[in-house]
Amino acid sequence: MADSVAVTITVNGQGREAQVEPRKTLADFLREDCGLTGTHLGCEHGVCGACTVLLDGDAVRACLLFAVQADGAGVTTVEGLTPSDGALSPVQEAFREAHGLQCGFCTPGFVVSVTAFLRDQPNPTDAEIREGLSGNLCRCTGYQGIINAVRLAASAEGNLTSASTIV
Amino acid sequence: MKPAPFAYHAPERVADAAALLNEFGDEAKVLAGGQSLVPIMALRLARFEHVVDLNRVDELRGIERTNGTVRIGAMTRQADIERDPTVAEAIPLLAKATPFIGHFQIRNRGTIGGSLAHADPAAEYPAVAVALDAEFEVTNPGGTRAVPADEFFVSTFMTALDTDDVLSAIRFPVWNGRCGFAVEEVARRFGDFALTGAVCAVELDGEDKVARSAIGMFGMGSTPLRATDAEAAMAGASVIGLDLEEVGRTAAAQTDPPDDIHASATYRRSVGAVVVARALRRAIEEAQRG
Numbered sequence: 001m002a003d004s005v006a007v008t009i010t011v012n013g014q015g016r017e018a019q020v021e022p023r024k025t026l027a028d029f030l031r032e033d034c035g036l037t038g039t040h041l042g043c044e045h046g047v048c049g050a051c052t053v054l055l056d057g058d059a060v061r062a063c064l065l066f067a068v069q070a071d072g073a074g075v076t077t078v079e080g081l082t083p084s085d086g087a088l089s090p091v092q093e094a095f096r097e098a099h100g101l102q103c104g105f106c107t108p109g110f111v112v113s114v115t116a117f118l119r120d121q122p123n124p125t126d127a128e129i130r131e132g133l134s135g136n137l138c139r140c141t142g143y144q145g146i147i148n149a150v151r152l153a154a155s156a157e158g159n160l161t162s163a164s165t166i167v
Numbered sequence: 168m169k170p171a172p173f174a175y176h177a178p179e180r181v182a183d184a185a186a187l188l189n190e191f192g193d194e195a196k197v198l199a200g201g202q203s204l205v206p207i208m209a210l211r212l213a214r215f216e217h218v219v220d221l222n223r224v225d226e227l228r229g230i231e232r233t234n235g236t237v238r239i240g241a242m243t244r245q246a247d248i249e250r251d252p253t254v255a256e257a258i259p260l261l262a263k264a265t266p267f268i269g270h271f272q273i274r275n276r277g278t279i280g281g282s283l284a285h286a287d288p289a290a291e292y293p294a295v296a297v298a299l300d301a302e303f304e305v306t307n308p309g310g311t312r313a314v315p316a317d318e319f320f321v322s323t324f325m326t327a328l329d330t331d332d333v334l335s336a337i338r339f340p341v342w343n344g345r346c347g348f349a350v351e352e353v354a355r356r357f358g359d360f361a362l363t364g365a366v367c368a369v370e371l372d373g374e375d376k377v378a379r380s381a382i383g384m385f386g387m388g389s390t391p392l393r394a395t396d397a398e399a400a401m402a403g404a405s406v407i408g409l410d411l412e413e414v415g416r417t418a419a420a421q422t423d424p425p426d427d428i429h430a431s432a433t434y435r436r437s438v439g440a441v442v443v444a445r446a447l448r449r450a451i452e453e454a455q456r457g
Contacts (some may be wrong), residue, residue: 022175045206135270
């Protein structure tokens with residue numbers, strides 16, 4: 001058994017110290033050591049995107065990163081995207097409004113990815129939205145509702161156009 | 168926890184990384200962006216006693232243009248290459264190949280050195296390196312040496328890197344003049360590894376004759392391939408009468424593509440000819456626009 005390593009990771013603004021085995025992924029660290037089960041694990045080999053988190057602001061697969069690699073870094077999970085009063089983030093609000101989810105398993109990964117995507121591309125074209133969503137898999141919705149949600153979130157965060165033109 | 172246990176090392180200098188690899192020999196594995204290696208470990212297709220993580224080696228990052236060459240540190244992330252104005256201007260083929268790699272979340276972690284050292288024959292960057300005659304800078308405890316691209320790729324997932332070698336940088340020659348560049352690939356889904364693909368660079372003289380061309384093919388063999396017969400067929404030819412479909416077939420005829428569950432060899436050869444022709448057409452059009 002390889003020796004465990006001490007890490008300090010800032011998760012959603014809060015410093016977390018833990019002893020981790022080097023083979024523990026950041027996703028397992030978030031779920032097991034931090035109790036942040038919003039980060040979901042689907043495939044655990046980088047395909048499905050359910051475990052997407054922000055690492056120093058960049059959207060990454062938490063299952064393809066060992067927790068030791070995040071030592072000293074800042075991580076934002078889906079829990080960290082919501083306002084402290086329990087309200088939904090603009091992206092979450094748009095997913096609810098546009099039926100961007102059914103079972104909800106993939107949703108945290110989508111919400112984190114879309115939040116990063118819209119930060120970098122606030123006015124995406126439909127083609128850019130589709131490409132931006134291509135790293136996350138949903139097995140229920142058929143994606144159309146998700147695409148509508150991203151359009152809605154983009155227009156809500158930009159200069160509020162009528163939601164009726166979105167759907 | 169899915170991967171087998173390992174001891175973790177995070178050196179901050181290339182020399183220290185090479186020393187660790189020298190100490191542990193084939194019990195050690197270099198970790199770059201981890202976007203291919205970590206899945207392999209999670210599926211236990213491979214296990215290593217020691218993992219040497221290069222992510223804290225700052226000297227392995229950066230993009231630098233000197234005269235006719237752009238030097239890219241091996242740990243430079245694909246997302247940084249995608250956004251870099253020097254790459255866009257000086258090595259357009261590399262810039263154009265980058266969005267085909269995985270998805271933006273993958274490119275935020277994936278590195279150019281990791282992609283090259285992993286040597287997946289269906290990956291884009293190795294084909295770009297072979298097409299452009301890039302030079303690989305390899306560091307081990309004895310010093311640094313240069314390996315040409317056509318000697319770097321040995322077979323599927325196999326390179327000229329020895330157990331204590333660190334791929335430290337890649338140097339790309341800059342093409343000047345009336346040049347055009349294009350990437351074409353066929354994959355099951357966007358972002359997947361390609362069934363077959365081509366990267367093409369074309370330089371035209373003032374009379375629209377092919378002064379120079381470079382065709383790299385991927386997914387067509389155990390390494391990325393250079394379509395030398397097709398390049399020879401185009402040399403000096405006027406683009407006006409050039410039968411690009413025929414050039415594509417010449418390129419594919421030089422390959423012995425794999426037969427697997429994703430596609431048959433016959434399919435790959437047939438579609439490989441078409442993607443070469445398409446990429447050449449777009450590269451020529453770009454060169455003509457100047």
